[in-house]
Amino acid sequence: MTLLDVQDLQVDLMTAGGVVRAVDGVSFTVGRSETVTLIGESGSGKSTTAMAVQALLPRNLAVVSGRCLIDGVDVVARPAEAARLRGRTIAMIPQDPMTALSPVSTIGRQLGEVLVRKDSGLSRAARRDHAAELLDAVRITEPRRRLDAYPHQLSGGMLQRVLIAMALAIDPHLLVADEPTSALDVTVQAGILDLLMDLQDRTSAGILMITHDIGVARLVSDRVHVMRDGRFVESGEVEAVVGAPQQDYTRRLLDAVPRLGAWEGA
Ligand SMILES: Nc1ncnc2c1ncn2[C@@H]1O[C@H](COP(=O)(O)OP(=O)(O)OP(=O)(O)O)[C@@H](O)[C@H]1O
Ligand SMILES: [Mg+2]
Structure with a gap:
């Protein structure tokens, strides 16, 4: 069952320096009990994608197009519906626990x-x-x-x-987690990810995970989408993408992140 079905999502942000196309036509789905991860360098559009699917971008600063079905409701066409879904169907795990409470x-x-x-x-x-x-x-x-x-x-x-x-x-049916562990040290990080996966087993929630950490992506994901300049340059099962990346960009991302021995083969 598909919880989140995103088709050709595009986001233009109005910035001081002009219009920035932060998300440039991405399509993906998240099903029950599935974890789908967006990975990519800083500024590639991961957070903007996550905000757009929750209809959290300010409407005067962001122009969103495409389709984004959550439990069958298109939140791009009906942003007011999204407010109802947030806090009921969708939950967000923020990056920085210190400022979120x-x-x-x-x-x-x-x-x-x-x-x-x-x-x-x-x-x-x-x-x-x-x-x-x-x-x-x-x-x-x-x-x-x-x-x-x-x-x-x-x-x-x-x-x-x-x-x-x-x-x-x-x-929630769908959890959106934007770098949920990046503010934590590595041992605490592993415990939190473990907990998230445990809870997913119990609740069958779908998770949209965002990280720049290949180790995290490997540990939690079913599928990954590698993002660059607002587009997906590579998508697939996590082991395929990490094990045999097709794009130089993905290879550079993999090389840039230290491999965490403890997670090898996890
Ligand atoms: N508030 C903002 N004002 C101006 N530009 C922004 C703003 N937020 C995002 N952008 C631009 O939108 C693009 C995508 O940014 P986004 O925050 O989605 O990237 P990201 O992949 O989440 O990066 P990071 O890994 O650093 O969190 C970038 O070019 C960024 O400069
Ligand atoms: Mg971000």
Whole structure:
């Protein structure tokens, strides 16, 4: 079953220096339980693609065309529908856990707000119970106590787990993760990716993953699309693309990233 079906997506950004075609006609799909990864150098259009499929680009600064079906709804043609899907069908895992959470509100309160958006009839006690269960699901120890913590009291890896818990609170069909681990050190990174894949096994969510790290792409992806200047220059199963890249650009990307021994053969 296809969750996300993108056809000939094109995005023009209005910048101070003129119009930039950040995404230049890309097509891809993400199905249930599938992880599809966009990989490419900085500025190649990965984040713009991710924002466009969630209809998160400001309409006065971005002109989006093409088709982007999420659960059958074209969010390019009907951006208002996308707002309804975000927080219900689609969840986003942001890159930087430090800035994604409010510093003045407890973890429990911030999780509670997400839960209430999903089900406005939840009592305070039910919210707390559910929030603690979610923290437990992302392997945060002593979840009840952590509900009363403020973001600055948790490590970066723990905060990223909280953000994943928030995404899970939505019980999304599609998770969009833009460099979800790049702010974390390598050992924490591996744990978070492991957790994401575990959760995917349980929920059958589709994941659109964005990374510039070939090691991450190898570990999590079913398919990869290699992006350059707003286009896909190479697409395929991750092992095929990484094992036998057809394009010089892909080879250069592979060479630019240190191979992480621990992930070889993963
Ligand atoms: N706010 C902005 N103002 C001006 N240009 C922008 C803006 N955001 C993106 N762009 C331009 O759009 C193009 C695609 O950028 P995008 O952020 O999608 O790349 P990316 O692949 O996500 O890069 P990175 O790996 O650095 O996150 C680039 O040419 C970039 O300069
Ligand atoms: Mg980006």
